[in-house]
Amino acid sequence: MSATGVTAMQQGLQSCEGCGLLSRPEPGEQEGRCPRCDQKLEFRKPDSFQRTWAFLIAAAVCYIPANVLPVLTTTTAAGAESDTILQGVVLLWSPTGWPLSIIVLVASIMIPSAKILALGYLLITTQRGSVANNEQRIRMYRMVEFIGRWSMVDVFVDTFTAALIQLQPLMSVEPGPGLIFFAAVVVFTMLAVESFDPRLIWDSISSQEADSKEVTYA
Amino acid sequence: MPDHDPPRSSVPESRNVPKKRTRLSLVWFIPILAAVVGAWVAVTRVLSEGPTITIVMKSAEGLEAGKTKIHYNGVDIGTISKIELSTDHQRVILTAQMAPKTEEFLVKDTKFWVVRPRISGANVTGLGTLISGAYIGVEIGSSQEERRVFVALETPPVITGDIPGRFFTLKTPDLGSLDTGTPIYFRRLQVGQVASYALDKDGKDLTVKAFVQAPYDQYVNPNTRFWHASGIDVSLSASGLTVQTQSVLSILIGGIAFETAATEPILQPAEENAVFTLYSNRTEAFNPPPRNPQTYVLNFKESVRGLTVGAPVEFHGIPIGEVADVRAQIDLKTFEFSVPVTIRLDPTRLGVRVVDRSAGMDLETMRRKLIDSLTAHGARAQLATGNFLTGATYVSIDFFPGAPPATVDWSQNPPQIPTTPGKFQATEATVENIIKKLDQVPFQEIGDDLQKAIAQLNTTLVSAQGTLTSARGTLDNTSALTEPNSSQVQQIGSTLQEVSRAARSLRVLADYLERHPEALLRGKTGDAK
Numbered sequence: 001m002s003a004t005g006v007t008a009m010q011q012g013l014q015s016c017e018g019c020g021l022l023s024r025p026e027p028g029e030q031e032g033r034c035p036r037c038d039q040k041l042e043f044r045k046p047d048s049f050q051r052t053w054a055f056l057i058a059a060a061v062c063y064i065p066a067n068v069l070p071v072l073t074t075t076t077a078a079g080a081e082s083d084t085i086l087q088g089v090v091l092l093w094s095p096t097g098w099p100l101s102i103i104v105l106v107a108s109i110m111i112p113s114a115k116i117l118a119l120g121y122l123l124i125t126t127q128r129g130s131v132a133n134n135e136q137r138i139r140m141y142r143m144v145e146f147i148g149r150w151s152m153v154d155v156f157v158d159t160f161t162a163a164l165i166q167l168q169p170l171m172s173v174e175p176g177p178g179l180i181f182f183a184a185v186v187v188f189t190m191l192a193v194e195s196f197d198p199r200l201i202w203d204s205i206s207s208q209e210a211d212s213k214e215v216t217y218a
Numbered sequence: 219m220p221d222h223d224p225p226r227s228s229v230p231e232s233r234n235v236p237k238k239r240t241r242l243s244l245v246w247f248i249p250i251l252a253a254v255v256g257a258w259v260a261v262t263r264v265l266s267e268g269p270t271i272t273i274v275m276k277s278a279e280g281l282e283a284g285k286t287k288i289h290y291n292g293v294d295i296g297t298i299s300k301i302e303l304s305t306d307h308q309r310v311i312l313t314a315q316m317a318p319k320t321e322e323f324l325v326k327d328t329k330f331w332v333v334r335p336r337i338s339g340a341n342v343t344g345l346g347t348l349i350s351g352a353y354i355g356v357e358i359g360s361s362q363e364e365r366r367v368f369v370a371l372e373t374p375p376v377i378t379g380d381i382p383g384r385f386f387t388l389k390t391p392d393l394g395s396l397d398t399g400t401p402i403y404f405r406r407l408q409v410g411q412v413a414s415y416a417l418d419k420d421g422k423d424l425t426v427k428a429f430v431q432a433p434y435d436q437y438v439n440p441n442t443r444f445w446h447a448s449g450i451d452v453s454l455s456a457s458g459l460t461v462q463t464q465s466v467l468s469i470l471i472g473g474i475a476f477e478t479a480a481t482e483p484i485l486q487p488a489e490e491n492a493v494f495t496l497y498s499n500r501t502e503a504f505n506p507p508p509r510n511p512q513t514y515v516l517n518f519k520e521s522v523r524g525l526t527v528g529a530p531v532e533f534h535g536i537p538i539g540e541v542a543d544v545r546a547q548i549d550l551k552t553f554e555f556s557v558p559v560t561i562r563l564d565p566t567r568l569g570v571r572v573v574d575r576s577a578g579m580d581l582e583t584m585r586r587k588l589i590d591s592l593t594a595h596g597a598r599a600q601l602a603t604g605n606f607l608t609g610a611t612y613v614s615i616d617f618f619p620g621a622p623p624a625t626v627d628w629s630q631n632p633p634q635i636p637t638t639p640g641k642f643q644a645t646e647a648t649v650e651n652i653i654k655k656l657d658q659v660p661f662q663e664i665g666d667d668l669q670k671a672i673a674q675l676n677t678t679l680v681s682a683q684g685t686l687t688s689a690r691g692t693l694d695n696t697s698a699l700t701e702p703n704s705s706q707v708q709q710i711g712s713t714l715q716e717v718s719r720a721a722r723s724l725r726v727l728a729d730y731l732e733r734h735p736e737a738l739l740r741g742k743t744g745d746a747k
Contacts, residue, residue, distance in 0.1 A: 013229065014232065022229060023229060023230055023231065023232045024229045024230070024231050024232065025231070025232050026231055026232065026233070032232030032233055033232055033233050034232065035230050035231075035232055035233060041232055047245070050245065050246070051245040054245040054246045054248055054249050055245070055248060055249070057249035057252075057253075058248045058249035058251070058252040058253075059252075061249060061252040061253045061256050062252050062256060064256060065256050065259050065260065068263075069259065069263075081285065177259065181256070181259075184252065188248070188252070195245075
């Protein structure tokens with residue numbers, strides 16, 4: 001993969017994401033509408049850094065209650081019991097059940113935190129105009145984007161369990177408040193990934209190499 | 219084709235839609251919202267957390283950190299969050315996270331205990347814990363002093379504070395079959411339970427805490443008697459066989475009954491924690507051993523056979539005390555033998571009540587005055603036989619106007635009450651007198667005389683024998699005469715025949731003469747007629 005080349009933006013061109021038509025914005029303007037399909041056109045995703053940061057911070061904020069509050073309340077004849085994610089991991093940990101415990105640990109604790117950290121790293125390095133490890137960074141971005149859709153597994157398992165195990169009065173399972181925050185973490189990280197424009201990773205290289213035009217973007 | 223510009227003409231220009239741009243994107247609203255919601259949840263969490271308390275107990279058997287709950291009246295008010303051993307490994311320290319607003323419960327006299335399944339004679343409790351596991355029970359105290367460290371009770375209290383009623387303290391030398399939860403009966407109605415019991419520090423008595431529920435607690439007044447209603451109380455008395463029991467349950471597991479004698483005046487209900495004696499049975503309860511007894515000595519010169527410790531001391535047949543000690547005493551100078559008998563008297567049984575308190579006389583002076591005046595009027599102690607079958611003896615105090623005068627020496631301790639020989643001894647003396655008199659009878663001479671008389675009688679009898687023999691001969695002769703074949707009898711028979719013939723002739727003659735009276739003059743005419 002070559003790191004060099006002229007981007008559409010450097011040439012003052014915008015590509016329509018809807019119909020693929022290449023067009024040029026009105027002089028002095030950054031945005032416009034596709035003359036063919038009326039799709040919104042932009043050089044880069046608008047306010048990409050700001051929005052990604054916002055979603056990322058929201059996700060990080062929600063990550064705390066998601067881990068502190070119980071995600072599942074199990075009511076049995078022996079009494080009600082609320083478990084947080086980490087308590088569930090401990091609960092599942094047994095000589096025979098440890099693989100399940102590891103799955104929960106990876107899917108529910110490590111991946112969300114890894115996503116937040118990875119996005120934070122991408123944002124900081126990209127905003128600083130770093131050119132090192134660009135290929136690693138774009139790979140990291142793709143991985144984060146790919147994993148995002150699977151992060152909801154936990155929420156699904158919880159909601160399914162809660163819906164299925166309703167054996168009143170013997171046993172019932174109800175989702176706890178932590179689950180909402182956990183879902184919020186997943187949603188916010190996905191939104192953050194969505195708002196991040198990977199092309200920004202390469203812009204610094206292009207601007208260094210091309211060194212020709214003053215490129216401004218928000 | 220990076221190096222060459224596309225022809226400008228071939229690339230159409232996009233339409234410009236002017237847009238107001240803001241420096242700060244509205245997207246920042248989202249993390250702020252997330253932070254606010256998170257903070258709100260955190261604040262409510264913190265607010266919804268109650269105080270943390272520490273409970274110390276001996277064993278945490280059946281308890282689990284994070285699972286075991288603290289229940290009050292079935293409501294979950296806390297959870298055990300940590301279980302650890304004390305530093306000396308002797309005790310278990312539980313840390314419990316209480317529910318919010320439980321601060322007011324956590325006062326000095328709040329009690330905690332572990333509820334486990336518990337099956338005692340009277341009841342089965344805590345069965346729910348078989349499924350749910352043990353939990354911590356609470357009794358909320360009424361103190362104002364807040365506290366966070368508690369020592370758990372080893373046994374759950376039978377009565378929790380919210381049941382109206384009153385606690386009473388019972389003193390008993392013997393626990394019998396009592397246990398916590400043992401029922402208390404009033405007129406065979408279960409009105410309470412034994413809450414706890416403990417041995418007194420001096421080891422002499424047991425203190426039993428009894429709880430009587432409202433409204434039955436009003437029937438406990440200072441004159442009420444409590445007794446062990448355990449088992450069956452069979453007594454044989456002059457009125458026959460009496461069997462006293464409470465319920466069947468109390469036969470099996472024991473119980474306590476209380477009652478106020480009908481003759482006692484109706485008093486105000488007893489105070490909370492009033493102290494009562496727990497008697498061993500109903501009879502004793504209404505006939506208790508002397509309260510506040512006075513010790514006296516009776517010096518008997520006679521044998522005290524049959525007098526045992528515990529034998530009654532009666533005044534005019536009314537039991538007023540009991541024998542406390544019997545021992546022999548010998549005066550080595552005079553070899554005079556005496557038996558000092560220690561008795562315990564309850565003078566109040568005589569119906570003497572302190573009525574003259576205002577006169578400045580204390581109880582002791584009153585008592586001395588009473589004993590003195592009794593002695594002056596001839597009251598003496600004597601031994602009497604209570605039961606002729608068993609030979610059981612009791613001490614009887616009675617008036618003997620003819621007794622030699624005596625006084626009570628109060629300087630001695632215990633003071634001595636004068637005695638008089640017992641009824642039995644007096645009888646003995648009389649019998650002895652009779653025997654002495656009998657001794658004076660000259661039995662020897664009487665015997666000699668009798669001997670002589672008997673010898674004479676012998677000779678008399680011999681001569682009588684001769685007389686009888688001759689009499690027998692006479693009788694034999696007589697019998698020979700009267701035998702049917704004897705000649706005399708035959709003679710008599712013929713004689714009688716003759717007489718009969720003579721009589722017939724005489725009748726013929728008489729008949730003839732009747733028809734022929736003239737024949738008497740003319741003689742028999744014969745056939746001429």
